[in-house]
Amino acid sequence: MAPPSYISYNGGDQNGVALAPKSSGLLLDPEQLRRQGHQVIDFIADYYGRMGDYPVHPSVSPGFLRKKLPASAPLRPEPADAFGAALRDVRDLILPGMTHWQSPRHFAHFPASSSTVGALGEALTAGINVVPFTWAASPAATELEMVAVDWLGKALHLPESLLFCGGGGGTILGTSCEAILCVLVAARDRKLADIGSGRLGDLVVYCSDQTHFAFRKAAHIAGIHRDHCRAIPTYRDTMFGLSPADLEAAVQADVDAGLVPLFLCATVGTTQTTAVDPILGLCAVAARHGMWVHVDAAYAGAALVCPEFRHAIDGAEAVDSFSMNAHKWLLTNNDCCALWVKSPPLLVAALGTEQEYILKDAAAEGHDVVDYKDWSVMLTRRFRALKLWLVLRCYGVEGLRDHVRAHVRMAELFESFVKDDARFEVTAERTFALVCFRLRAPERLGGEKAANDLNRRLLEDVNATAAGPYMSSAKVAGVYMLRCAIGSTLTEERHVREAWKVVQDRAASLLRKMEKVITCTAVA
Amino acid sequence: MAPPSYISYNGGDQNGVALAPKSSGLLLDPEQLRRQGHQVIDFIADYYGRMGDYPVHPSVSPGFLRKKLPASAPLRPEPADAFGAALRDVRDLILPGMTHWQSPRHFAHFPASSSTVGALGEALTAGINVVPFTWAASPAATELEMVAVDWLGKALHLPESLLFCGGGGGTILGTSCEAILCVLVAARDRKLADIGSGRLGDLVVYCSDQTHFAFRKAAHIAGIHRDHCRAIPTYRDTMFGLSPADLEAAVQADVDAGLVPLFLCATVGTTQTTAVDPILGLCAVAARHGMWVHVDAAYAGAALVCPEFRHAIDGAEAVDSFSMNAHKWLLTNNDCCALWVKSPPLLVAALGTEQEYILKDAAAEGHDVVDYKDWSVMLTRRFRALKLWLVLRCYGVEGLRDHVRAHVRMAELFESFVKDDARFEVTAERTFALVCFRLRAPERLGGEKAANDLNRRLLEDVNATAAGPYMSSAKVAGVYMLRCAIGSTLTEERHVREAWKVVQDRAASLLRKMEKVITCTAVA
Incomplete structure (x- = not known):
């Protein structure tokens, strides 16, 4: 028997009482x-x-x-x-x-890298449409998440202490801000249990002036006083990484003032210039003061699949938690933020819930099962593990390495173009696949004072070019710079070459225009 | 030219230097x-x-x-x-x-209702894979979200003051817990601006003993003292709705103790029994004490498409915010929590961010554009509006009504089965499509004292039945009851009839077994 045709229903008389179908028929x-x-x-x-x-x-x-x-x-x-x-x-x-965002000429933001398997993994998840908030609510979904985060953690060369196989454990959330908020609340609760719940107002958290705003947002949500979030200045000569000595000084000053250091958010691959905070040295400072250390590797975490980038997290054995976005540069469609913690019980103590209506599975009784609702802000969750597992399974670790390395090589190429053109300079040393650069402002065009405006205009001109690239900007230590972030799955070398040509052409035209204005002014 | 074949790469010599492809080729x-x-x-x-x-x-x-x-x-x-x-x-x-969860015999949790359009909308979103965190980051995605939440709000008969067209506005988040957290932080910040930021420890929030744990979780995350979350008792004779008089008494006691009332979370359709808190009366109490009122209609919000359920939110004109999960019962695949607020600037003040790398669009300059990153915990976001818009567009408001009414009618049918069988009783009056019921324990089998155990065993037996239904339980006012939540898109009347037959059979068998034990004991 054919299902009833949906659009033929009358759907309700004037009193709003429906002539409803027996089943939802064509709805599914x-x-x-x-x-x-x-x-x-x-x-x-x-x-x-x-x-x-x-x-x-x-x-x-x-x-x-x-x-x-x-x-x-x-x-x-x-x-x-x-x-x-x-x-x-x-x-x-x-x-x-x-x-x-999938355009091969999208260089503005860190990528939201799509792939056939990532996109179709999402489609499959949408079709299956389960809500794995507890183990019992969908056992295979929870277990696949545990498998996928261990697979990914190993692929990224994370210390075993963060993985299930080493006594820690991971989960998949939506975004880094959510990940940071979860571990910050766990750290906060642990500390307040020690010093008394009335001292929330005394807690202080630390980051650098390069740390993503997500951290300040998470700290604010968690009730940390706005004035107790220390953004420690960084400098070009240390590649905008957070100095352990500067952290020590800031923490000691707070301790001397009677405040309580709580949390450090270190970044591997900052948003503005992909700066890398030195984890080893920072953890030593944090350990002396009983602070929780979280590493936010939202973008650059993907690069850790390549052994040649492992050094970026030297010292990670000492961190309490680590997060990265597989949806950024690891072919796993949006959203997929992996979070690992050394001590899952601390997360569960802070975020756990218990209510009668939640079905306890007979099979789960007496077992120490993972109920992921207790690992995050969210109770309802999507089955994000499926796409991540499919990506790892279908591309393999070497496939992910090839993908990352291809973009790094293209970024090296773009960087070499910048360096070979004396009108330009690289403004922050390249580490991964982001190139920060600017046009030098010749002295006769105003020099350093005019440089920021010049580059602002250059970015506008580049982005306004028909069939041209799309880039963004950063402002670090007062210097305005263009950001060319290579990472779209579809980007090929030719797109990078074409993008550079547009930058050169727009710069030449801009410089000519300005020369003319100056000449005219001088003549007048 | 064919793209390079992915699996033929060598992928790196022993030094980890890759023979990487020129493009990612078959990855996309x-x-x-x-x-x-x-x-x-x-x-x-x-x-x-x-x-x-x-x-x-x-x-x-x-x-x-x-x-x-x-x-x-x-x-x-x-x-x-x-x-x-x-x-x-x-x-x-x-x-x-x-x-x-999509099984027609899934009656355990509130539904995660899937539909052809909802599932394919998600698939389409995954393929397009944009990150609309600002208007400029994908203008059409932001605008479609604004359109979709206004469409949905109108379809649900929400007051215009919560919609963009009436000076408020909405957004789409992942879950209710996130929605509540966002507005709670906005309310907290507004209150602390009034009374001084040092008084976070004095703030008190209110709900009923039926409110979902998500609220206590959100309050805890936002730094509200665990002892300052009042879960006010409810009673069967008021259908487990929160009494305005009881709220007034609780608030006044806190005010007398020098504490500061902050926030009320009212629920329309509680998880255990779909109780409805009386918004009109509660808002009057809240107004007297300067409290923010949020309505959590996670499940029952979907029913508001039907005019006959509009009375459930009488008085909603006075609330500050409202949320519901379109992914529960409104055919929009997981996840899709819509949140509306009367005063968007309060949200943005609490959750807004500003950083240089965020591209300002020339077109957006001088316009009052919505940057949704400032409306939620998350900065990265998915383009969830597309599936919601497609569902509204392709099924129409009447289609959604038919869908909801079909389930309500099936729940009425199940309820009539319970009422017609003297061994059973309905334990909480049915309002939407959830039936709470239990087996009465005959006096000779232990009466009221034994009833909870009996029903626990009944649920186990029902859920263990091959090809049987899957139900859950609640415990309200000390009474353990079974929950039969009808809402799977595929559920037809015959599934409901079959489910009831299983319940009756398992109950008969259970009662026989217990009679035997008692008879044997008596004989012995």
Whole structure:
């Protein structure tokens, strides 16, 4: 018997009492799902096929899309092929207003690297649609998460003490900010248990002036006083890494003032310049003061698949927790933030819940099962482990290394272009696949004083170039610089060469224009 | 020219220096994505086709899957069809260990209702894979989110003051706990700005003893003292709703003690029995004491699409914020928690960030654009609006009503079965599509004292029945009860009838067994 056709229902008389279907019928009919699913796959494949044709960033004004769409949802869908009509709207109205993060010319943000397996892993997860908030709520989902984080941790050369196989353990969350918040609350609760719960106002947390705002946000949410978040200055001669001596001085000053040092957030690969904080030395300071050390390797964590980058986390044996975003540069589609902790019981003590309606599985009784709801802010969770496990399984560790190394080589190439052109300079030493650079402002054009404005204009011109690259900026130690972050899965060497050519052309044109203004002014 | 074949790479000599590909080639090749994507769609469609055959909950022991999988990720994938092999593992190793939330016999938890459009919307989002953390980072994604939350808010009959079109605004987050945490921090910051930042330890928050643990978790994370979260008792004669008079008394006692009332979390549709807190009366109390009122309608919010349920939020004009999970009962696959606030600037003041590397779009300058990173814990975000918009667009408001009403009617049917069988009783009045019930314990079998144990055994027997339903339990006012939550998209009336038959059979068998024990004991 055919399922009832959805759109033929009358759906309610004037009193709002429905003539409802016996079942939801076509809402989840396997054959319809198959047919429309193939449409969606073709849509995605076509999108990637056309990716190079889209401007990376659209020329639109705020409100452009809201104006085009009705103010309310339809009471009933279009009578024929509502899904096909909606897909056409996605193609014709929505995609042209997107910033295309998968474009091979997207160099602005750290990547959100997509892959066939990552995208399809997400699709599979969406189809299966379980909520693995406890082991019993979906045993295989919880166990696959445990397997996947151990696999990933080993692939990244993390110390075993952070993995399940070494007495620690990991989980998959949405973002770094969430990961930091979770461990910060665990650290806070442990400390307050020691010194008394009334002293929340005395706790102090530490980071560098390069640390991502996510840390300050997490600290603020967790009730740390806004004035008790120390962003310690960094300097160019130490590549903007946090100095252990400076940390020691800051901590000692707080201790002397009667405050209580709680937490250090060290970064491996900062957002602005991919600076690496020296973990070994920082952990020694933290240990002397009983502080929790978290390493945020949101972007650069992916590079740790390559043994040649392992040195970036020398000393990681001493950290309490570590997080990285596999959705950034490791081919695992958004979102997938892996968090590992040395002591899972501390997380569970801070974030655990217990309620009667949560089914205890007979099989789980007496076992020390992981209920991931107690490892995060969220109770509801997605089955994110599936895509990560598929990516590791289908590309292999060497495949991930190839992927990272290809981008690092392209970044080396771009860096060499900058260095070979005397008009430009590299403004922060390259470590991974981000190149920070700027145009030097010749003395006659205003020199150092005018350099920031000049480079601001250069970025605007580069990003406004039709079929050009899309880059971003940073401002470090007062210096405004352009950021070229290579990491889109589709980026090839030719895109990097073309991007550099655009930068050179725009710079030449900009310099010419400015020379003219100066000459005219001088003549006048 | 064919892209380089992925698996043929050598991938590094002994010094770890890679012979890397020029591009990532097959990692994101449109034609491969199309081919493997069709495989995945067929996999999902087949899964739904077979859904009825799976036991809802697997018979597995902790460690069952971890034992079967290798301890580390492969260095290289299988030489031939690694993706196909991985899919076979998903089918043969992973799916048999899942709890199948989409099973038509899943009555245990509130649903995670899947639909063709919801699942494919997620797939599409995964393929497009953008990170709309600011308007500029993907203008169409931000604008579609604004449109989708206004559409949804109107469909749910929310007051306009919570919608963009009425001066408020909404966003899409992952879960209710995150939503509550965000508004709690906004409320906290506003209050501390008034009374001084040193008084965090004096703030008190309120809920009922039926409120989901998510609220206590959010309050704890936000630094509210564990002893300052008041869970006010509720009673059966008011259907476990929170009494405004009891709230007033609790608040006044705290004020008299020198504490500061901050926040009330009211629930529409509690987890244990779908109790509804009376918003109108509670808001009047909160207003007298300057408290923020949040309504958590995680589950029952979906029912508000039906005008006949609008009364459940009478008085909502006075609330400060409102959240519901479209991923629970509104056909929008996991995760999709919509949060609306009356005053977006309060959220942004608490959660906003500002950093140089964030691209300001020239088009956005001078406009009051929404940067959603400032509305949530998370900075990285997924493009969740797309699936929600597609669901609203393709099913229409009447389609959603039909869906909700079909489940409500089935719950009415199940409830009538319980009422018609004198051995059973309904333990909490049904409002939406959850029926709470229990077996009465006859006096000769121990009466009220033995009732909880009897029903615990009944639930175990029901859930252990081959091809049977999967239910859960609640314990309210000392009474242990079974929960039959109807909401799976695939559930039809026959599944409800079959489920009741299993309950009756298991109950009869259990009662017989106990009679025997008593008779034997008496004879002996």
